[in-house]
Amino acid sequence: VRVLTRDDIVAIVKYLIQLSNSKADVDDIDHLSNRRVRTVGEQLFAQFGVGLARMARTIRERMNIRDNEVFAPTDLINARTLSSVINSFFGTNQLSQFMDQTNPLAEITHKRRLSALGPGGLSRERAGFEVRDVHYTHYGRLCTIETPEGPNIGLISSLCTHAKVNNMGFIETPYWKVNGGKVTLEKGVGNLPDSGWTATFLSAEDEDNRTIAQASSDVDLKGNFKTNQVKARLMGDFPTVDPKEIEYMDVAPNQIVGIAASLIPFLEHDDANRALMGSNMQRQAVPLLRPQAPIVGTGLEGRVARDSRAMINAEGKGVVEYVDANSIVVRYERSSEERLVSFQSDVRTYNLIKFHKTNQYTCVNHIPLVRVGDKVSKGDVLVEGYATQQGELALGRNLKVAFMPWQGYNFEDAIVISERVVREDWFTSVHIEEFELQVRDTKRGQEELTADIPNVSEEATKDLDENGLIRIGAEVREGDILIGKITPKGESDPSPEEKLLRAIFGDKAGDVKDASLRVPPSMTGVVIDKKLFTRVRRDKSGKDQEKMLIERIDKEFERESAALRTLLVDKLMEVAEGKVSQGVFNKLGEEIIPKGVKFTRKGFNEIDYDKVNAKGWLLDKEKSELIERLHKNYMLRLSELSGESKRRKFSIQVGDELPSGINQLAKVYVAQKRKLKVGDKMAGRHGNKGIVARIVRDEDMPFTADGKPVDIVLNPLGVPSRMNLGQIYESVLAWAGQELGVKFATPIFDGASYDEVKDYTIKAGIPELGGTQLYDGQTGMAFDQKTTVGVIYMLKLGHMVDDKMHARSIGPYSLITQQPLGGKAQFGGQRFGEMEVWALEAFGASNILQEILTYKSDDIVGRAKAYEAIVKGDPLPPANIPESFNVLLHELRGLCLDVQLD
Structure with a gap:
C-alpha cells in the first residue's frame, strides 16, 4: 500500500497521545537509522530524470509543430538538454570536488568521504552541536576521529574501515554471530576482505537492542568465551554480561575508525583531539623522493597501498622478460583452457608512470622493483614510488629522535633537524607546476605563438622553438620566458607607406606587443614536458586530409575485426567441431542453427556474433560454458577495438577540444626539487606537528655514547599537555626494531602492551623506555639528565615555505x-x-x-x-x-x- 489508510491515521493519533502522556519517545534525529547516505549514483540518477523530462518536453513540442510532415527521430531528439544537466551537476554541485591526490591515502579517504552539507543537506551556520556530535550508532559506521578541525567539524566524516552502504542507503558494519555463548564462524565466499569467513552486516536499526561483545574479548579456538563475564555494548550503554546473553561480536578492533586513523600505531594511547590532527595530517604528507615504510606500523599499510591502485601488481604466475625505466614485460603462465578462451597474448606490457603531475602538483613516478628473469605470482608488486616502498604505504621517513630542549630553537613546537637529513635527500620531494597560455582571436587581429618577440634579447629566447615553447630540459628561473606570444597592439591604422615599409623590411615590432608567459617570482626548476593543442583547420585541404585519415582508420578497424572474427571461428572449431548443435538462437529467439545439426566452419562463419545468444549450444555443459566465455571475451575485445577507432576518429574530426574563442592552448610543465628547509612544516602520526626552525651541522647535534648523533630534536613539553603518548611508545619500539632489524605491526586497540615494548627494548639491548645519556655535540659534555631517545616516523607536509614566502x-x-x-x-x-x-x-x-x-x-x-x-x-x-x-x-x-x- 502506497497511500495513507484509516489505520495509519489512528496509529498517528495514538502515538501523539502516548507522547503527550510520556509513554512514548520522540525519534532521535541523529540516530543513523534516521539518516541515509545519498550516493553519487543515486544523485546522478535523479539528474538523469530531470534531463530526460526536459528532453521529453522538447520532443513533444517539436512533434506538435510538425503535424503531418515526414520526419526521422533525429529531427526530434536533442541530447544536448540531457548532457547540459549532467555537466552542470558535475561542474557546479557543491559536492563535486577536485580529487585530493597529495598521496595515495588522501586519494582513498577522499573517495570514502561523507558530507552532511550540500543540496538537500545542512548548512554550516544552521548545524548545531547535536548533529556534529559523536552518536553511539556511529560505532563501526562513521569514523569517530577523522573530521575537519574548522567550521565543518562533525559535518564531514569518513566511512569506517569495514563499513559499507546498503542498497537502501543505510551504513552497515560487520559482526560475527554468537549463539549460546559461542562465536559461530561460517566458512563462505568471505564478504570480509582477507578472510574466508562470512560476517553478518547490520544497519543501525538492526543493531538496536542487540548485545554485542568487543573484538578483543578472550575467545578460545572453538569460539567459546573464556570468561564468565564479558564487556559488551547495548545501544548507548556498556554492560558486563554473561556470554550466553551476547548475540554478536565485533570483527576487528579497528572497525570503529576510518582508514587514516587505522594507520596510527598506539592510537589507544593518544588523546582524540591529537589523533584527529594525526589522521588529517597524514593526508597532507608529500610523497618523497626516497620514502621509507614505517618500522612501527599497524599492518594496514600494504592494504591501503594496494587498494589505492597506486602500484602495478602481477595478474598471475609468470616470468619478467624485460625491464626498463618506462615499461615492464611479463610472460604469464596460462592453462590451455585459459589460452583457448582468451584473445590476448601471454605477454603483458605494463607502461610505468614517469614524473606525472597530480592535482596537488605532487609527483607520481614508478620505479621497477623486479629484474629480468624474476618469477612473479598473482598480486606481487612490480613497482614502487608515489609514497610506497616494497608495496607498503610510505608517507615519510624513520628518524633518530631525542626529546629535549636544544638552545631554545625547539620552543613552542619548533623542530631542530640535522644537516644530514637535508644532505642525504631524506625529505626531498619533486613538485610539478603546470603553466598554460591561451591564443585567442582579438578585435585587433589574431594572437600568435612565436619565438620572434619584439624588444627581447636573443639570450632570453634562445631556448624557444618555432612555436615559442621552451625546450624540454631547460633550467628556468624567475622572469624567464616559458611560452612566447605576441598580440596585436591596435594602434591607429598605419599609412600605406608605412605598410609598404613593414612588408619590405618585415618589422613586426611596431604593430605587436609581447604577451609571453614568464616564470613567476621565487621559482626555479627544469622543464620536463610541453604540449600544444590546436583547433582543427576547416579549409578544403584540411577536409580532404581528414576524409583520407578517417577512411584509413575505418579500413584498419575492418581488417582487425575480421582477423578477430577468424580467430573466434578457429577457437570455436577447436571446441565444437563435429559436435551436434542444441540449437543456436539470436537474442530475439530466432533460430540460426537448428537443433541436431553438426557444427561446421561454414555454419560458424554465417553467425552474426553481435546478436547471437551464446548459451546452451552443446549438450556437454563444460564445453557450452567455454563457448559462453569465449563469446564474452570476443565481445569485450571487439568493443575495445571499436572504442579505440572511434576515439581516433573523434580526435581527427573535432581535434583538441578547446573552449570557443581559443585557437591554441600551450602547456609547459616545470619540475622543482625541493629539499627540506627552515620554515617547512613537519609532523608525526600522533598530531605532533611543528615547523623546522634550525638545520644544525651533524657534529653539533646531541649524540649517544657510541658517537651517533640524533637526526631530529623535539621539545619534550609537546607531550604531557597534548596527551599523545603514542609517539613515545612508537619511538621506543621503533628503536628496538631498528636495532633488531625487524618491523612491527601493532594494530590499534590490539597493539603491543607496555610489557611487550619493554621486552623488545631488553632484547635489542637499548635503554629501558629509551632513557639514554646524551652528550652535547658542541662541547662534548654529558647532559645533566637522561633523555628519551628513539626512532620516530616523520612526514613532510604540503605547507612548504617556498609556496608561502x-x-x-x-x-x-x-x-x-x-x-x-x-x-x-x-x-x-x-x-x-x-x-x-x-x-x-x-x-x-x-x-x-x-x-x-x-x-x-x-x-x-x-x-x-x-x-x-x-x-x-x-x-x-x-x-x-x-x-x-x-x-x-x-x-x-x-x-x-x-x-x-x-
Missing part, C-alpha cells in the same frame, strides 16, 4: 584606492591594519607612520617623487594627501555634500 618592493596597485594589492598571487604588499597603526602611535614613531600611510601606500605623487629622490640621492620630499582621502571626498560629493579643503 613572499616579498614586494614595487608592484601592482588597486585602481580605486591606489593602495598596493594583497597576497602572494597578486604580488601584493603586507597589510598594515588599525592595530599596527595603534602600535606605532603608542611608540610615537611619527615618521615611520607617515611613510607607511603615504609613500608606501596611496600617495600617488609622493611615491613617484620619493623614488626619484632615492635614485638621485636627494632628501625625501614632503608627503601629499593620500588617494583614499580623495575617495572619501568623492563619496561625500556623491551624497550631495560639497567638502572644500582650505
Whole structure:
C-alpha cells in the first residue's frame, strides 16, 4: 500500500497521545537509522530524470509543430538538454570536488568521504552541536576521529574501515554471530576482505537492542568465551554480561575508525583531539623522493597501498622478460583452457608512470622493483614510488629522535633537524607546476605563438622553438620566458607607406606587443614536458586530409575485426567441431542453427556474433560454458577495438577540444626539487606537528655514547599537555626494531602492551623506555639528565615555505584606492591594519607612520617623487594627501555634500 489508510491515521493519533502522556519517545534525529547516505549514483540518477523530462518536453513540442510532415527521430531528439544537466551537476554541485591526490591515502579517504552539507543537506551556520556530535550508532559506521578541525567539524566524516552502504542507503558494519555463548564462524565466499569467513552486516536499526561483545574479548579456538563475564555494548550503554546473553561480536578492533586513523600505531594511547590532527595530517604528507615504510606500523599499510591502485601488481604466475625505466614485460603462465578462451597474448606490457603531475602538483613516478628473469605470482608488486616502498604505504621517513630542549630553537613546537637529513635527500620531494597560455582571436587581429618577440634579447629566447615553447630540459628561473606570444597592439591604422615599409623590411615590432608567459617570482626548476593543442583547420585541404585519415582508420578497424572474427571461428572449431548443435538462437529467439545439426566452419562463419545468444549450444555443459566465455571475451575485445577507432576518429574530426574563442592552448610543465628547509612544516602520526626552525651541522647535534648523533630534536613539553603518548611508545619500539632489524605491526586497540615494548627494548639491548645519556655535540659534555631517545616516523607536509614566502618592493596597485594589492598571487604588499597603526602611535614613531600611510601606500605623487629622490640621492620630499582621502571626498560629493579643503 502506497497511500495513507484509516489505520495509519489512528496509529498517528495514538502515538501523539502516548507522547503527550510520556509513554512514548520522540525519534532521535541523529540516530543513523534516521539518516541515509545519498550516493553519487543515486544523485546522478535523479539528474538523469530531470534531463530526460526536459528532453521529453522538447520532443513533444517539436512533434506538435510538425503535424503531418515526414520526419526521422533525429529531427526530434536533442541530447544536448540531457548532457547540459549532467555537466552542470558535475561542474557546479557543491559536492563535486577536485580529487585530493597529495598521496595515495588522501586519494582513498577522499573517495570514502561523507558530507552532511550540500543540496538537500545542512548548512554550516544552521548545524548545531547535536548533529556534529559523536552518536553511539556511529560505532563501526562513521569514523569517530577523522573530521575537519574548522567550521565543518562533525559535518564531514569518513566511512569506517569495514563499513559499507546498503542498497537502501543505510551504513552497515560487520559482526560475527554468537549463539549460546559461542562465536559461530561460517566458512563462505568471505564478504570480509582477507578472510574466508562470512560476517553478518547490520544497519543501525538492526543493531538496536542487540548485545554485542568487543573484538578483543578472550575467545578460545572453538569460539567459546573464556570468561564468565564479558564487556559488551547495548545501544548507548556498556554492560558486563554473561556470554550466553551476547548475540554478536565485533570483527576487528579497528572497525570503529576510518582508514587514516587505522594507520596510527598506539592510537589507544593518544588523546582524540591529537589523533584527529594525526589522521588529517597524514593526508597532507608529500610523497618523497626516497620514502621509507614505517618500522612501527599497524599492518594496514600494504592494504591501503594496494587498494589505492597506486602500484602495478602481477595478474598471475609468470616470468619478467624485460625491464626498463618506462615499461615492464611479463610472460604469464596460462592453462590451455585459459589460452583457448582468451584473445590476448601471454605477454603483458605494463607502461610505468614517469614524473606525472597530480592535482596537488605532487609527483607520481614508478620505479621497477623486479629484474629480468624474476618469477612473479598473482598480486606481487612490480613497482614502487608515489609514497610506497616494497608495496607498503610510505608517507615519510624513520628518524633518530631525542626529546629535549636544544638552545631554545625547539620552543613552542619548533623542530631542530640535522644537516644530514637535508644532505642525504631524506625529505626531498619533486613538485610539478603546470603553466598554460591561451591564443585567442582579438578585435585587433589574431594572437600568435612565436619565438620572434619584439624588444627581447636573443639570450632570453634562445631556448624557444618555432612555436615559442621552451625546450624540454631547460633550467628556468624567475622572469624567464616559458611560452612566447605576441598580440596585436591596435594602434591607429598605419599609412600605406608605412605598410609598404613593414612588408619590405618585415618589422613586426611596431604593430605587436609581447604577451609571453614568464616564470613567476621565487621559482626555479627544469622543464620536463610541453604540449600544444590546436583547433582543427576547416579549409578544403584540411577536409580532404581528414576524409583520407578517417577512411584509413575505418579500413584498419575492418581488417582487425575480421582477423578477430577468424580467430573466434578457429577457437570455436577447436571446441565444437563435429559436435551436434542444441540449437543456436539470436537474442530475439530466432533460430540460426537448428537443433541436431553438426557444427561446421561454414555454419560458424554465417553467425552474426553481435546478436547471437551464446548459451546452451552443446549438450556437454563444460564445453557450452567455454563457448559462453569465449563469446564474452570476443565481445569485450571487439568493443575495445571499436572504442579505440572511434576515439581516433573523434580526435581527427573535432581535434583538441578547446573552449570557443581559443585557437591554441600551450602547456609547459616545470619540475622543482625541493629539499627540506627552515620554515617547512613537519609532523608525526600522533598530531605532533611543528615547523623546522634550525638545520644544525651533524657534529653539533646531541649524540649517544657510541658517537651517533640524533637526526631530529623535539621539545619534550609537546607531550604531557597534548596527551599523545603514542609517539613515545612508537619511538621506543621503533628503536628496538631498528636495532633488531625487524618491523612491527601493532594494530590499534590490539597493539603491543607496555610489557611487550619493554621486552623488545631488553632484547635489542637499548635503554629501558629509551632513557639514554646524551652528550652535547658542541662541547662534548654529558647532559645533566637522561633523555628519551628513539626512532620516530616523520612526514613532510604540503605547507612548504617556498609556496608561502613572499616579498614586494614595487608592484601592482588597486585602481580605486591606489593602495598596493594583497597576497602572494597578486604580488601584493603586507597589510598594515588599525592595530599596527595603534602600535606605532603608542611608540610615537611619527615618521615611520607617515611613510607607511603615504609613500608606501596611496600617495600617488609622493611615491613617484620619493623614488626619484632615492635614485638621485636627494632628501625625501614632503608627503601629499593620500588617494583614499580623495575617495572619501568623492563619496561625500556623491551624497550631495560639497567638502572644500582650505
